Amino acid sequence: MSKEPVAVVGVGQTKHVAARRDVSIAGLVREAARRALDDAELTWADIDAVVIGKAPDFFEGVMMPELYLADALGAVGKPMLRVHTAGSVGGSTALVAANLVASRVHGTVLTLAFEKQSESNAMWGLSLPIPFQQPLLAGAGGFFAPHVRAYMRRSGAPETIGALVAYKDRRNALKNPYAHLHEQDITLDKVMASPMLWDPIRYSETCPSSDGACAMILTDRAGAARAPRPPAWMLGGAMRSEPTLFAGKDFVSPQAGQDCAADVYRQAGITDPRREIDGAEIYVPFSWYEPMWLENLGFAGEGEGWKLTEAGVTELDGDLPVNMSGGVLSTNPIGASGMIRFAEAALQVRGQAGEHQVDGARRVLGHAYGGGSQFFSMWLVGAEPPES
Amino acid sequence: MTSAPGDREIAVVAFAQTVHRRTSDESSEVEMLMPVLHEVLDRTGMKTADIDFTCSGSSDYLAGRAFSFTLALDGVGAWPPLSESHVEMDGAWALYEAWTKLLTGDADTALVYAYGKSSPGSVRDVLTRQLDPYYVAPLWPDAVALAALQAQALIDAGDTDEPALAAVAARNREAATANPHAQLKGPVPQGDHLVRPLRTGDCPPIGDGAAAVILAAGDRARDLCARPAWIRGIDHRIEAHGLGVRDLTDSPSTRLAAERAGAFERPVDTAELHAPFTAQEIVLRKALRLDDGVVVNPSGGALAANPIMAAGLIRIGEAAARIHRGASDRALAHATSGPCLQQNLVAVLEGEPR
Numbered sequence: 001m002s003k004e005p006v007a008v009v010g011v012g013q014t015k016h017v018a019a020r021r022d023v024s025i026a027g028l029v030r031e032a033a034r035r036a037l038d039d040a041e042l043t044w045a046d047i048d049a050v051v052i053g054k055a056p057d058f059f060e061g062v063m064m065p066e067l068y069l070a071d072a073l074g075a076v077g078k079p080m081l082r083v084h085t086a087g088s089v090g091g092s093t094a095l096v097a098a099n100l101v102a103s104r105v106h107g108t109v110l111t112l113a114f115e116k117q118s119e120s121n122a123m124w125g126l127s128l129p130i131p132f133q134q135p136l137l138a139g140a141g142g143f144f145a146p147h148v149r150a151y152m153r154r155s156g157a158p159e160t161i162g163a164l165v166a167y168k169d170r171r172n173a174l175k176n177p178y179a180h181l182h183e184q185d186i187t188l189d190k191v192m193a194s195p196m197l198w199d200p201i202r203y204s205e206t207c208p209s210s211d212g213a214c215a216m217i218l219t220d221r222a223g224a225a226r227a228p229r230p231p232a233w234m235l236g237g238a239m240r241s242e243p244t245l246f247a248g249k250d251f252v253s254p255q256a257g258q259d260c261a262a263d264v265y266r267q268a269g270i271t272d273p274r275r276e277i278d279g280a281e282i283y284v285p286f287s288w289y290e291p292m293w294l295e296n297l298g299f300a301g302e303g304e305g306w307k308l309t310e311a312g313v314t315e316l317d318g319d320l321p322v323n324m325s326g327g328v329l330s331t332n333p334i335g336a337s338g339m340i341r342f343a344e345a346a347l348q349v350r351g352q353a354g355e356h357q358v359d360g361a362r363r364v365l366g367h368a369y370g371g372g373s374q375f376f377s378m379w380l381v382g383a384e385p386p387e388s
Numbered sequence: 389m390t391s392a393p394g395d396r397e398i399a400v401v402a403f404a405q406t407v408h409r410r411t412s413d414e415s416s417e418v419e420m421l422m423p424v425l426h427e428v429l430d431r432t433g434m435k436t437a438d439i440d441f442t443c444s445g446s447s448d449y450l451a452g453r454a455f456s457f458t459l460a461l462d463g464v465g466a467w468p469p470l471s472e473s474h475v476e477m478d479g480a481w482a483l484y485e486a487w488t489k490l491l492t493g494d495a496d497t498a499l500v501y502a503y504g505k506s507s508p509g510s511v512r513d514v515l516t517r518q519l520d521p522y523y524v525a526p527l528w529p530d531a532v533a534l535a536a537l538q539a540q541a542l543i544d545a546g547d548t549d550e551p552a553l554a555a556v557a558a559r560n561r562e563a564a565t566a567n568p569h570a571q572l573k574g575p576v577p578q579g580d581h582l583v584r585p586l587r588t589g590d591c592p593p594i595g596d597g598a599a600a601v602i603l604a605a606g607d608r609a610r611d612l613c614a615r616p617a618w619i620r621g622i623d624h625r626i627e628a629h630g631l632g633v634r635d636l637t638d639s640p641s642t643r644l645a646a647e648r649a650g651a652f653e654r655p656v657d658t659a660e661l662h663a664p665f666t667a668q669e670i671v672l673r674k675a676l677r678l679d680d681g682v683v684v685n686p687s688g689g690a691l692a693a694n695p696i697m698a699a700g701l702i703r704i705g706e707a708a709a710r711i712h713r714g715a716s717d718r719a720l721a722h723a724t725s726g727p728c729l730q731q732n733l734v735a736v737l738e739g740e741p742r
Contacts (some may be wrong), residue, residue: 003492024522056454057476061519063449064476067726070626077644080626081485082733084476086455092473096485103491128453207469241472243462371458
């Protein structure tokens with residue numbers, strides 16, 4: 001007897017915005033969960049367990065908020081798990097939930113991730129001073145900018161690549177009603193003229209701070225057979241972690257990311273990701289991470305990722321569309337950002353992605369990373385169930 | 389792989405913990421955790437590279453910084469990269485996640501660890517940040533005050549009285565005299581009321597500590613441990629957050645988790661209960677239908693050492709260790725989280741017949 005196949009039969013998101021002052025944290029998560037249930041045509045009673053994830057508790061100022069959210073998520077009397085693996089948490093949360101189904105512990109699981117960034121200030125939440133420890137101070141952008149510069153130097157990529165990514169993702173977001181940023185009048189010139197924040201990362205090449213939640217209903221074969229809409233099938237999923245800092249660490253293309261992708265491809269029987277995968281939702285919080293991750297994920301050779309971006313391969317109508325939803329560059333409720341990648345991948349293979357649907361998407365990758373480019377979680381979903 | 393997902397046998401094969409202390413100023417969390425990780429690996433003869441999956445439990449709010457678990461991961465030695473996860477929960481739930489991972493057949497061994505330092509801050513105040521942020525947390529009701537509400541409800545219901553609570557405290561701390569890791573042991577005065585009806589003796593010691601467990605599946609477990617503590621069942625349930633809608637004299641989530649874990653199928657000989665406050669042991673004994681024939685908290689329980697985020701995992705470790713050394717054949721371990729036993733986990737562990 002092999003693992004139980006896992007299917008995504010429901011996806012729900014909030015409209016991501018800078019500040020959802022009209023709802024509490026509980027109201028925010030319930031909205032996404034309710035939409036996922038509606039999509040699956042299920043009720044709270046159909047859910048066996050709840051797996052919730054978010055980034056650091058300091059981002060809202062609530063310690064272990066799942067305790068307070070048990071009621072809002074219909075979890076009373078049920079098992080409830082809370083995952084926290086830094087920025088990769090949205091993906092990790094979905095994978096922990098998937099294991100509950102794959103192991104046949106539960107039949108149908110609600111998984112959800114959220115962040116209500118307007119409750120606090122993420123940059124300073126990341127910068128609490130601790131004696132004898134290096135403070136981050138400038139937030140995530142200051143941490144990642146040197147690694148982008150290292151990539152540019154190593155690959156010889158033209159300086160314009162980052163702007164191309166941002167211009168593409170912000171235009172894709174216009175086709176996604178749930179995306180935070182809807183910049184109707186975006187132009188490439190405007191991106192390139194935007195203020196420099198952390199050289200070489202410009203304001204328009206940076207993710208926003210968002211309030212939002214994303215939920216999915218994961219279920220077994222029997223659940224998938226009852227689903228009103230086509231399910232997305234999990235073909236492979238993996239997490240990998242490596243230390244923050246160590247001699248020889250490659251911040252541009254971390255080994256943990258390569259290993260994680262290799263594990264997912266092995267599970268899914270993928271030998272040539274560039275040809276066999278129809279699209280990817282990749283965690284790109286700063287524009288340059290698109291070409292960097294294209295290489296890390298095996299879609300391009302070392303130093304070649306930027307050429308895919310430059311040639312338009314990653315555009316919505318390109319050969320390998322990336323971040324069809326607008327990506328993290330257009331929507332970033334931090335703890336939910338990974339799950340949005342996983343959920344958008346599922347929407348694509350279900351044919352439910354609306355205006356940003358890629359025609360004929362059969363296999364799509366969802367990717368998340370976090371910490372100091374050290375925590376990775378990924379899954380590959382398909383329109384067909386895995387071969388047993 | 390020794391058996392198929394869903395019916396894999398999974399056991400606790402090793403357990404280690406710190407000597408729990410009021411303060412550990414001289415060491416960071418990583419430094420506190422490292423010896424425990426080495427000890428638990430040494431017990432099985434394994435190295436980090438032999439572990440298929442790693443999962444931990446800890447809290448940023450105790451550490452006072454975001455992503456605090458990343459520093460602990462450095463201590464594990466996550467190179468080459470590990471298959472690894474983390475829950476912002478007591479380590480007992482990290483063990484649960486690892487158990488599901490092993491059930492899928494994707495891993496045969498797992499390292500589970502948890503740690504918490506309560507000493508740097510006022511843990512009574514810190515825990516108020518767990519409460520409903522709109523209606524309850526602004527009032528800063530602290531953990532002892534909430535536990536006192538529960539104790540008073542229990543007294544009002546006729547389920548206990550102050551002398552009975554004192555007896556719970558005395559028995560746990562007497563048992564702890566045999567536990568070299570315990571922080572508060574032997575005769576301890578009940579003291580004055582801290583928050584009526586709870587006296588200082590009814591409350592757990594505040595302290596720092598860490599614990600680690602290794603899980604293994606099937607024959608791998610038999611290779612690593614002379615008498616594995618097989619997890620016959622494990623389940624966890626959460627209750628409503630609002631204290632006003634709960635019956636604080638009962639723990640339906642514990643009872644349901646115990647049912648799902650198979651605890652009531654046959655009597656257990658030992659129970660390790662995560663009851664930081666004396667009155668909570670009374671609630672749990674009732675929910676779990678433990679009679680006087682069951683050895684409860686031979687370690688001294690959380691009343692003898694309560695390193696937050698690790699204390700639940702320690703209950704599983706202590707129960708497993710008794711099976712390892714032949715002092716128990718079938719043991720129940722319980723972990724709790726949240727105010728007044730809001731969330732509860734029950735595991736049933738067994739040793740093979742001797």
